[in-house]
Amino acid sequence: MMKVKKSEIPADSLTVKYFPADYKDSFRVISSENISIAPDDLMVRFWTDMPGWVNVLFKLRNFLVRFVGLKGAEGDSLEEFKHCIRNGGKYHFIEMLAKDERETVMLMKDKHLDAYISVRVGDSKSVYVNTLVKYNNRLGKVYFFVIRPFHGLVVRSSLKRAIKSARSEMN
Known part of the structure:
Protein backbone atom coordinates (compact mmCIF):
# COMPACT_ATOMS: atom_id res chain seq x y z
CA MET A 1 0.00 0.00 0.00
CA MET A 2 1.22 3.51 -0.86
CA LYS A 3 0.11 6.84 0.49
CA VAL A 4 1.13 10.17 -0.99
CA LYS A 5 1.15 13.08 1.43
CA LYS A 6 2.14 16.71 1.18
CA SER A 7 5.41 17.14 3.04
CA GLU A 8 8.16 19.59 3.82
CA ILE A 9 11.21 19.60 1.57
CA PRO A 10 13.86 17.72 3.54
CA ALA A 11 16.48 20.05 5.02
CA ASP A 12 19.31 18.04 3.42
CA SER A 13 17.70 17.98 -0.05
CA LEU A 14 19.90 19.12 -2.93
CA THR A 15 17.12 21.55 -3.87
CA VAL A 16 17.72 23.85 -0.90
CA LYS A 17 20.64 25.46 -2.71
CA TYR A 18 18.14 26.80 -5.28
CA PHE A 19 16.12 28.74 -2.66
CA PRO A 20 14.51 31.20 -2.49
CA ALA A 21 11.62 30.28 -4.74
CA ASP A 22 8.27 31.87 -5.54
CA TYR A 23 6.59 28.49 -5.01
CA LYS A 24 7.75 25.26 -3.41
CA ASP A 25 6.18 21.98 -2.44
CA SER A 26 7.05 18.43 -1.64
CA PHE A 27 5.05 15.23 -1.91
CA ARG A 28 6.17 12.11 -0.08
CA VAL A 29 5.20 8.55 -0.86
CA ILE A 30 5.13 6.30 2.16
CA SER A 31 4.96 2.63 1.26
CA LEU A 64 -1.77 26.06 -26.03
CA VAL A 65 1.66 27.39 -25.01
CA ARG A 66 2.78 27.62 -28.64
CA PHE A 67 0.49 30.63 -29.02
CA VAL A 68 2.35 32.62 -26.37
CA GLY A 69 5.85 31.55 -27.44
CA LEU A 70 6.63 29.07 -24.66
CA LYS A 71 8.50 25.83 -25.13
CA GLY A 72 6.60 22.58 -25.40
CA ALA A 73 7.77 19.11 -24.57
CA GLU A 74 9.48 17.59 -27.55
CA GLY A 75 9.37 13.84 -27.04
CA ASP A 76 11.40 12.91 -30.07
CA SER A 77 14.04 10.84 -28.30
CA LEU A 78 13.38 8.89 -25.15
CA GLU A 79 16.96 7.63 -25.17
CA GLU A 80 18.35 11.19 -25.23
CA PHE A 81 16.11 12.10 -22.30
CA LYS A 82 17.25 9.05 -20.33
CA HIS A 83 20.89 9.86 -21.12
CA CYS A 84 20.41 13.43 -19.86
CA ILE A 85 18.87 12.26 -16.58
CA ARG A 86 21.36 9.47 -15.94
CA ASN A 87 24.56 11.14 -17.21
CA GLY A 88 23.94 14.86 -16.95
CA GLY A 89 23.70 17.47 -19.66
CA LYS A 90 20.75 19.00 -21.47
CA TYR A 91 17.75 17.72 -23.37
CA HIS A 92 15.85 20.55 -25.08
CA PHE A 93 14.86 22.90 -22.22
CA ILE A 94 15.63 20.34 -19.49
CA GLU A 95 18.97 20.38 -17.71
CA MET A 96 20.33 17.94 -15.16
CA LEU A 97 21.53 20.15 -12.29
CA ALA A 98 22.60 17.99 -9.38
CA LYS A 99 22.58 14.44 -8.18
CA ASP A 100 23.90 12.10 -5.56
CA GLU A 101 23.05 8.54 -4.60
CA ARG A 102 19.72 9.61 -3.06
CA GLU A 103 18.50 12.45 -5.23
CA THR A 104 18.28 13.73 -8.81
CA VAL A 105 17.49 17.38 -9.57
CA MET A 106 16.54 18.72 -12.98
CA LEU A 107 15.70 22.20 -14.21
CA MET A 108 13.09 23.06 -16.81
CA LYS A 109 14.02 26.56 -17.95
CA ASP A 110 11.94 28.84 -20.13
CA LYS A 111 11.52 32.58 -20.51
CA HIS A 112 8.48 32.68 -18.21
CA LEU A 113 9.70 30.56 -15.29
CA ASP A 114 12.29 28.11 -14.02
CA ALA A 115 10.97 24.87 -12.51
CA TYR A 116 13.26 22.70 -10.40
CA ILE A 117 12.08 19.11 -9.94
CA SER A 118 13.74 16.68 -7.56
CA VAL A 119 13.19 12.98 -6.94
CA ARG A 120 14.68 11.98 -3.60
CA VAL A 121 14.74 8.52 -2.09
CA GLY A 122 14.27 8.90 1.66
CA ASP A 123 14.52 5.77 3.72
CA SER A 124 13.74 2.33 2.30
CA LYS A 125 10.00 3.05 2.31
CA SER A 126 9.70 6.67 1.21
CA VAL A 127 10.28 8.85 -1.85
CA TYR A 128 9.91 12.61 -2.23
CA VAL A 129 9.16 14.74 -5.27
CA ASN A 130 10.16 18.33 -4.59
CA THR A 131 9.18 21.25 -6.82
CA LEU A 132 10.54 24.80 -6.78
CA VAL A 133 9.29 27.47 -9.16
CA LYS A 134 10.88 30.86 -9.85
CA TYR A 135 8.91 33.32 -11.95
CA ASN A 136 10.92 35.19 -14.56
CA ASN A 137 8.12 37.60 -15.51
CA ARG A 138 4.38 38.23 -15.28
CA LEU A 139 3.65 35.46 -17.78
CA GLY A 140 5.31 33.01 -15.37
CA LYS A 141 2.94 34.05 -12.58
CA VAL A 142 -0.11 33.74 -14.84
CA TYR A 143 1.04 30.42 -16.29
CA PHE A 144 1.65 28.85 -12.89
CA PHE A 145 -1.62 30.25 -11.54
CA VAL A 146 -3.41 28.33 -14.31
CA ILE A 147 -1.56 25.02 -13.85
CA ARG A 148 -1.18 25.07 -10.06
CA PRO A 149 -4.58 23.43 -9.35
CA PHE A 150 -3.46 20.44 -11.45
CA HIS A 151 0.14 20.29 -10.20
CA GLY A 152 -0.48 18.32 -7.00
CA LEU A 153 -2.81 15.86 -8.71
CA VAL A 154 -0.30 15.26 -11.50
CA VAL A 155 2.64 14.79 -9.12
CA ARG A 156 0.75 12.43 -6.81
CA SER A 157 -0.62 10.29 -9.62
CA SER A 158 2.62 10.21 -11.66
CA LEU A 159 4.74 9.35 -8.63
CA LYS A 160 2.53 6.44 -7.59
CA ARG A 161 2.46 5.14 -11.15
CA ALA A 162 6.27 5.41 -11.50
CA ILE A 163 6.84 3.41 -8.33
CA LYS A 164 4.27 0.75 -9.26
CA SER A 165 5.77 0.46 -12.75
CA ALA A 166 9.28 0.03 -11.38
CA ARG A 167 8.12 -2.60 -8.91
CA SER A 168 6.26 -4.62 -11.53
CA GLU A 169 9.30 -4.59 -13.80
CA MET A 170 11.51 -5.88 -10.98
CA ASN A 171 9.14 -8.79 -10.25
Missing part, protein backbone atom coordinates in the same frame (compact mmCIF):
# COMPACT_ATOMS: atom_id res chain seq x y z
CA SER A 32 4.32 -0.49 3.29
CA GLU A 33 6.90 -2.26 1.09
CA ASN A 34 10.52 -1.35 0.43
CA ILE A 35 11.15 1.06 -2.41
CA SER A 36 14.50 0.15 -3.91
CA ILE A 37 14.61 2.40 -6.96
CA ALA A 38 17.46 4.66 -7.97
CA PRO A 39 16.44 8.33 -8.15
CA ASP A 40 17.54 8.56 -11.81
CA ASP A 41 15.34 5.61 -12.76
CA LEU A 42 12.41 7.04 -10.84
CA MET A 43 12.86 10.45 -12.51
CA VAL A 44 12.83 8.84 -15.95
CA ARG A 45 9.69 6.83 -15.11
CA PHE A 46 8.03 9.88 -13.57
CA TRP A 47 8.27 11.74 -16.90
CA THR A 48 7.86 8.88 -19.38
CA ASP A 49 5.22 6.58 -17.85
CA MET A 50 2.43 8.98 -16.93
CA PRO A 51 -1.23 8.14 -16.48
CA GLY A 52 -3.30 8.64 -19.65
CA TRP A 53 -5.21 11.65 -18.30
CA VAL A 54 -1.89 13.37 -17.46
CA ASN A 55 -0.66 12.79 -21.02
CA VAL A 56 -3.85 14.43 -22.32
CA LEU A 57 -3.25 17.47 -20.06
CA PHE A 58 0.36 17.76 -21.29
CA LYS A 59 -0.72 17.54 -24.94
CA LEU A 60 -3.27 20.29 -24.34
CA ARG A 61 -0.64 22.36 -22.53
CA ASN A 62 1.90 21.90 -25.33
CA PHE A 63 -0.68 22.94 -27.93
Whole structure:
Protein backbone atom coordinates (compact mmCIF):
# COMPACT_ATOMS: atom_id res chain seq x y z
CA MET A 1 0.00 0.00 0.00
CA MET A 2 1.22 3.51 -0.86
CA LYS A 3 0.11 6.84 0.49
CA VAL A 4 1.13 10.17 -0.99
CA LYS A 5 1.15 13.08 1.43
CA LYS A 6 2.14 16.71 1.18
CA SER A 7 5.41 17.14 3.04
CA GLU A 8 8.16 19.59 3.82
CA ILE A 9 11.21 19.60 1.57
CA PRO A 10 13.86 17.72 3.54
CA ALA A 11 16.48 20.05 5.02
CA ASP A 12 19.31 18.04 3.42
CA SER A 13 17.70 17.98 -0.05
CA LEU A 14 19.90 19.12 -2.93
CA THR A 15 17.12 21.55 -3.87
CA VAL A 16 17.72 23.85 -0.90
CA LYS A 17 20.64 25.46 -2.71
CA TYR A 18 18.14 26.80 -5.28
CA PHE A 19 16.12 28.74 -2.66
CA PRO A 20 14.51 31.20 -2.49
CA ALA A 21 11.62 30.28 -4.74
CA ASP A 22 8.27 31.87 -5.54
CA TYR A 23 6.59 28.49 -5.01
CA LYS A 24 7.75 25.26 -3.41
CA ASP A 25 6.18 21.98 -2.44
CA SER A 26 7.05 18.43 -1.64
CA PHE A 27 5.05 15.23 -1.91
CA ARG A 28 6.17 12.11 -0.08
CA VAL A 29 5.20 8.55 -0.86
CA ILE A 30 5.13 6.30 2.16
CA SER A 31 4.96 2.63 1.26
CA SER A 32 4.32 -0.49 3.29
CA GLU A 33 6.90 -2.26 1.09
CA ASN A 34 10.52 -1.35 0.43
CA ILE A 35 11.15 1.06 -2.41
CA SER A 36 14.50 0.15 -3.91
CA ILE A 37 14.61 2.40 -6.96
CA ALA A 38 17.46 4.66 -7.97
CA PRO A 39 16.44 8.33 -8.15
CA ASP A 40 17.54 8.56 -11.81
CA ASP A 41 15.34 5.61 -12.76
CA LEU A 42 12.41 7.04 -10.84
CA MET A 43 12.86 10.45 -12.51
CA VAL A 44 12.83 8.84 -15.95
CA ARG A 45 9.69 6.83 -15.11
CA PHE A 46 8.03 9.88 -13.57
CA TRP A 47 8.27 11.74 -16.90
CA THR A 48 7.86 8.88 -19.38
CA ASP A 49 5.22 6.58 -17.85
CA MET A 50 2.43 8.98 -16.93
CA PRO A 51 -1.23 8.14 -16.48
CA GLY A 52 -3.30 8.64 -19.65
CA TRP A 53 -5.21 11.65 -18.30
CA VAL A 54 -1.89 13.37 -17.46
CA ASN A 55 -0.66 12.79 -21.02
CA VAL A 56 -3.85 14.43 -22.32
CA LEU A 57 -3.25 17.47 -20.06
CA PHE A 58 0.36 17.76 -21.29
CA LYS A 59 -0.72 17.54 -24.94
CA LEU A 60 -3.27 20.29 -24.34
CA ARG A 61 -0.64 22.36 -22.53
CA ASN A 62 1.90 21.90 -25.33
CA PHE A 63 -0.68 22.94 -27.93
CA LEU A 64 -1.77 26.06 -26.03
CA VAL A 65 1.66 27.39 -25.01
CA ARG A 66 2.78 27.62 -28.64
CA PHE A 67 0.49 30.63 -29.02
CA VAL A 68 2.35 32.62 -26.37
CA GLY A 69 5.85 31.55 -27.44
CA LEU A 70 6.63 29.07 -24.66
CA LYS A 71 8.50 25.83 -25.13
CA GLY A 72 6.60 22.58 -25.40
CA ALA A 73 7.77 19.11 -24.57
CA GLU A 74 9.48 17.59 -27.55
CA GLY A 75 9.37 13.84 -27.04
CA ASP A 76 11.40 12.91 -30.07
CA SER A 77 14.04 10.84 -28.30
CA LEU A 78 13.38 8.89 -25.15
CA GLU A 79 16.96 7.63 -25.17
CA GLU A 80 18.35 11.19 -25.23
CA PHE A 81 16.11 12.10 -22.30
CA LYS A 82 17.25 9.05 -20.33
CA HIS A 83 20.89 9.86 -21.12
CA CYS A 84 20.41 13.43 -19.86
CA ILE A 85 18.87 12.26 -16.58
CA ARG A 86 21.36 9.47 -15.94
CA ASN A 87 24.56 11.14 -17.21
CA GLY A 88 23.94 14.86 -16.95
CA GLY A 89 23.70 17.47 -19.66
CA LYS A 90 20.75 19.00 -21.47
CA TYR A 91 17.75 17.72 -23.37
CA HIS A 92 15.85 20.55 -25.08
CA PHE A 93 14.86 22.90 -22.22
CA ILE A 94 15.63 20.34 -19.49
CA GLU A 95 18.97 20.38 -17.71
CA MET A 96 20.33 17.94 -15.16
CA LEU A 97 21.53 20.15 -12.29
CA ALA A 98 22.60 17.99 -9.38
CA LYS A 99 22.58 14.44 -8.18
CA ASP A 100 23.90 12.10 -5.56
CA GLU A 101 23.05 8.54 -4.60
CA ARG A 102 19.72 9.61 -3.06
CA GLU A 103 18.50 12.45 -5.23
CA THR A 104 18.28 13.73 -8.81
CA VAL A 105 17.49 17.38 -9.57
CA MET A 106 16.54 18.72 -12.98
CA LEU A 107 15.70 22.20 -14.21
CA MET A 108 13.09 23.06 -16.81
CA LYS A 109 14.02 26.56 -17.95
CA ASP A 110 11.94 28.84 -20.13
CA LYS A 111 11.52 32.58 -20.51
CA HIS A 112 8.48 32.68 -18.21
CA LEU A 113 9.70 30.56 -15.29
CA ASP A 114 12.29 28.11 -14.02
CA ALA A 115 10.97 24.87 -12.51
CA TYR A 116 13.26 22.70 -10.40
CA ILE A 117 12.08 19.11 -9.94
CA SER A 118 13.74 16.68 -7.56
CA VAL A 119 13.19 12.98 -6.94
CA ARG A 120 14.68 11.98 -3.60
CA VAL A 121 14.74 8.52 -2.09
CA GLY A 122 14.27 8.90 1.66
CA ASP A 123 14.52 5.77 3.72
CA SER A 124 13.74 2.33 2.30
CA LYS A 125 10.00 3.05 2.31
CA SER A 126 9.70 6.67 1.21
CA VAL A 127 10.28 8.85 -1.85
CA TYR A 128 9.91 12.61 -2.23
CA VAL A 129 9.16 14.74 -5.27
CA ASN A 130 10.16 18.33 -4.59
CA THR A 131 9.18 21.25 -6.82
CA LEU A 132 10.54 24.80 -6.78
CA VAL A 133 9.29 27.47 -9.16
CA LYS A 134 10.88 30.86 -9.85
CA TYR A 135 8.91 33.32 -11.95
CA ASN A 136 10.92 35.19 -14.56
CA ASN A 137 8.12 37.60 -15.51
CA ARG A 138 4.38 38.23 -15.28
CA LEU A 139 3.65 35.46 -17.78
CA GLY A 140 5.31 33.01 -15.37
CA LYS A 141 2.94 34.05 -12.58
CA VAL A 142 -0.11 33.74 -14.84
CA TYR A 143 1.04 30.42 -16.29
CA PHE A 144 1.65 28.85 -12.89
CA PHE A 145 -1.62 30.25 -11.54
CA VAL A 146 -3.41 28.33 -14.31
CA ILE A 147 -1.56 25.02 -13.85
CA ARG A 148 -1.18 25.07 -10.06
CA PRO A 149 -4.58 23.43 -9.35
CA PHE A 150 -3.46 20.44 -11.45
CA HIS A 151 0.14 20.29 -10.20
CA GLY A 152 -0.48 18.32 -7.00
CA LEU A 153 -2.81 15.86 -8.71
CA VAL A 154 -0.30 15.26 -11.50
CA VAL A 155 2.64 14.79 -9.12
CA ARG A 156 0.75 12.43 -6.81
CA SER A 157 -0.62 10.29 -9.62
CA SER A 158 2.62 10.21 -11.66
CA LEU A 159 4.74 9.35 -8.63
CA LYS A 160 2.53 6.44 -7.59
CA ARG A 161 2.46 5.14 -11.15
CA ALA A 162 6.27 5.41 -11.50
CA ILE A 163 6.84 3.41 -8.33
CA LYS A 164 4.27 0.75 -9.26
CA SER A 165 5.77 0.46 -12.75
CA ALA A 166 9.28 0.03 -11.38
CA ARG A 167 8.12 -2.60 -8.91
CA SER A 168 6.26 -4.62 -11.53
CA GLU A 169 9.30 -4.59 -13.80
CA MET A 170 11.51 -5.88 -10.98
CA ASN A 171 9.14 -8.79 -10.25
